[in-house]
Amino acid sequence: MHRIAQIGAGRMGSVHLKNAALNPRLDLAFLVDPRLDVSEIAASVGAQVATLDKVLADDSVEGVIVASSTDAHLEQALACLAAGKAVFCEKPLDLDAGRLKAFEAQLARPAAPLFVAFNRRFDPHFQALRARIKGGEIGELETVQIVNHDPAAPPAHFLPTSGGLFKDFTIHDFDMAAWLMPDPFVEVFAWASCLVDPAIAEVGDVDTARVMLRDARGRICVISNTRRSGCGYDQRIEAFGSKGMANVGDVVQDAVQVWREDGAKGAPLQPGFMSRYADAYRGEMDHFADILAGEAQPETGYAASVASLALAEAAAKSAKTGQPVRL
Amino acid sequence: MHRIAQIGAGRMGSVHLKNAALNPRLDLAFLVDPRLDVSEIAASVGAQVATLDKVLADDSVEGVIVASSTDAHLEQALACLAAGKAVFCEKPLDLDAGRLKAFEAQLARPAAPLFVAFNRRFDPHFQALRARIKGGEIGELETVQIVNHDPAAPPAHFLPTSGGLFKDFTIHDFDMAAWLMPDPFVEVFAWASCLVDPAIAEVGDVDTARVMLRDARGRICVISNTRRSGCGYDQRIEAFGSKGMANVGDVVQDAVQVWREDGAKGAPLQPGFMSRYADAYRGEMDHFADILAGEAQPETGYAASVASLALAEAAAKSAKTGQPVRL
Amino acid sequence: MHRIAQIGAGRMGSVHLKNAALNPRLDLAFLVDPRLDVSEIAASVGAQVATLDKVLADDSVEGVIVASSTDAHLEQALACLAAGKAVFCEKPLDLDAGRLKAFEAQLARPAAPLFVAFNRRFDPHFQALRARIKGGEIGELETVQIVNHDPAAPPAHFLPTSGGLFKDFTIHDFDMAAWLMPDPFVEVFAWASCLVDPAIAEVGDVDTARVMLRDARGRICVISNTRRSGCGYDQRIEAFGSKGMANVGDVVQDAVQVWREDGAKGAPLQPGFMSRYADAYRGEMDHFADILAGEAQPETGYAASVASLALAEAAAKSAKTGQPVRL
């Protein structure tokens, strides 16, 4: 059992809290949340409420889950690393690539393991897809199509602190693209529109986008985004190779189909990321346990954070200027 | 081009008429229908209206499609065979196994080829299924499940002349079972109910049935029937073998799916036999052209007719007595 | 938190042990296993090894999970109930309907809640199917088709104590049939064969069966069983009603499809009951927590056990005599 603490018990924090509590290899000792009264939540998982300082000073704590608000991630992660605690940081590590680079020394070669949790990499379906591509089942990979459509747009007033569509949302797809395709991307092109809610345009953001990435050999990845699918959480990937195609289809809520005069109706798509990626979040926590046990290096950390952020910034620039951006 | 005639221009007759007219190897010269004025129909396919006597006396006519009412099939087929004409007889050849046996000499070793058209054998999907079973893809075949569900029950007053559910409807499934499974069946068990329309019970028929057939080794086929599926024409077969399963799923009207909040909706099933088995009916006509050209022996004739009728009679007896029937 | 104990840490026991340990409303205090050294297993879930007597004498223990070998279920369940402990008993409660009836007083109106765990009723897919049927989506339910095919037959020497195919395996389907269809069954017909492994016949059992059940109105359920599907764990239900059909399809291992020249290949079926019914086993444990909290009555207990056992005995008799059996 590895003794750990968690910072933050908000929306993503509650997901990680439950998985940490249920993970048989982790002992969740402390819950830190400077902004909320989390005593009841802490009690429900058998943890104590504590301050971050106390956690950092406690030598029995081996690792810390950073699941606070995005703007606190970097500072808290740096503090934990400095104290020699392994870090599980909810993505993103930070929204500003320049700021990340300023701390490159502490983040790229950290004093303790730094794991930035990109959940898609832990989804069993995407892992199976990648294994089949790597196994040569579709020959040489040539192009990829990623569909990442959210069920419904957040209220527009939440968006100004999000970093914008590309950093907040497409960031997952940039990471997937890099994870699936063999070579680095050299160019980005993006179109972005506001088709869902005019209030989103008013706060300077977009809600619908298509992004293209290409590598030096001309292999292309296309990313499709919308903030509102109208049909649940649409999460698919298609990979095209020299010998065929492999894809991950949508995951539906149950295996029931009802056939009537007017056709067959299947179950709805998963309603959102919590249910669609429930296994992935558990997988992240297992990975953190592996890291604490010295059995794994972090799948994603500083390098993956910087790489996806660079693609997000290039996409934002392309969407704004209307021109392709070379990396 | 083989010169042919057709008897009957009713529901099934019109299907065959069109396929005969469009078949590049057949020259449909005459249309015979003692009960209807078919001059306009005949003109539409470039055929002349004629009497059966005239057709039988015309040496240029090589074959005759018998698509009249069921009760006329046997007599007309016998007359055509006696005149040396190859016969394409819409199923059934007759509803009475005893009567068929009385003409065994003329039917089992006929003077000209006798093809009784069991359409399922010419369906490309079922043919593909059979090819894969024969090719060993599921190992040794052990059990089969046939679903044959009609969209909507016919008016009850049509049923008394139909021969009853087993002879009129399940007959197709008995033929499929024999076609797919390697050994003859030795026992039949059937339950039949009237769940769809009480008027069907009033005329002495049933509308819902489950029939089980088994061979001497204990391999089992289950047939599922209803006169009213409530969801279109449900036509499926599952074959279970020592190394897996092969199945033919339902054929839907188009490849469109619509995803909304409440789930994904696909197109309806085919509405009935005319659309579901359109390719099969064309295939039957091609087979008749092959027979006329001397390139094929009839896929099904007297033997298949007698065999499926025997199963139908056994099933009817089992349903009536509540006991299994040994063949 | 409800303090509980578990008897048995074998194959099914280990499933329940993990779910009990992870259930936030249950405190698994003791593990009893008279036949194995379970100290390490107990430690892994934070439980103490104890004797059944100690558990029964401990007033703090509210409930007991009976997951021992089948032949011990009844005696242990009775002892627990007599001690006032709520019981979660892995199915079957017993293999002998007569013996159950001998204890009807203690079992049908037990001193503490008795839950006999039929896992299918807790499968989210089958629950969704039932909800849609109950919701009237397919009109009035008329017939049901249940496919329950195991991946691979157990070694024949395990079978003599199993109770035979119908009591050991089809028992799930009998319970599903009763759960889905509105009226009691009045007649059973079964054919059973040994097609998979001759050694199964040598020990007096069968490996392949088709069972038909019907109610007084003529509504029919067909059950399809094999001990070896050749293609994983094939678990499907189709329900046919007056306005259409609803079905639960197979659950596959992942959502990946690979398209190549020779067709599209999907992921394998779930390899067995542990993965296919993982959610159902968790659901059973939640239900036990509800029972302990006084928030639910046991979904299934003595009555369901006796009912499904009666169908199993009737099916076995039908298969042996070749005759239908009236209930």
Added chain:
Amino acid sequence: MHRIAQIGAGRMGSVHLKNAALNPRLDLAFLVDPRLDVSEIAASVGAQVATLDKVLADDSVEGVIVASSTDAHLEQALACLAAGKAVFCEKPLDLDAGRLKAFEAQLARPAAPLFVAFNRRFDPHFQALRARIKGGEIGELETVQIVNHDPAAPPAHFLPTSGGLFKDFTIHDFDMAAWLMPDPFVEVFAWASCLVDPAIAEVGDVDTARVMLRDARGRICVISNTRRSGCGYDQRIEAFGSKGMANVGDVVQDAVQVWREDGAKGAPLQPGFMSRYADAYRGEMDHFADILAGEAQPETGYAASVASLALAEAAAKSAKTGQPVRL
């Protein structure tokens, strides 16, 4: 019956020839092919071999199918129109938008109906998709994704006269995009690579592309192309709207699935355009019969030809310059 002639009996010509011969409303009287001896082919469909001059001079001929080589389409179509014959012209009318515009007077307001056959518009699946979009089933249409992947690249030496990927192949997708989306496109961006066969690059063409189109409101269409899918003829469209998504999936060769230990395998995709679009080609011919009967105006003619060619030229320019192109 409308008396018609056909020019050309090559690959596409043979498709139209058969459909014309089988169409009950058309009388295919003449076959013109200046380059081949087509006497046998003509005889097989009951047509006479003739010169184009003879056809043009024959007042009984109401229409002409132009299915010659692409470089002859425009001149022959103009000659037929000048002679008052309705024209069914295999796409493209011409590969050069400038040349088409030079004949705008004769083509945009032709002396007889001019139908340029874009086959996708007559595919029943795409028609059903469009009907559901128009019917409001997915709310307001926002974005479209078109996948058009050929099974295998043609020999590179055929490509120089093809007009290049965008004019030869993507042209279908440009027409589909315009057909599905409500507003004209205002900007095009394309990336194109040579990933399939270096010989294609050597003749100055590309084999893999992604094209994006957008309209003034910011609605986006993405087109995916490859000359070699490795898995048959992959033809799909997805349409995303404010209330959900509608898509046309791939059409497979049969409805058989085979389940084995390693997963379920479905039938291959259609091998190419002849089988995938067989219904569409028949639909085109029906449309031509409607035009000849005065019951329909041509679905596509000069305007659609110019529009799709303009998009193709813009895409080619974008791919070459690396910059988006405003229309």
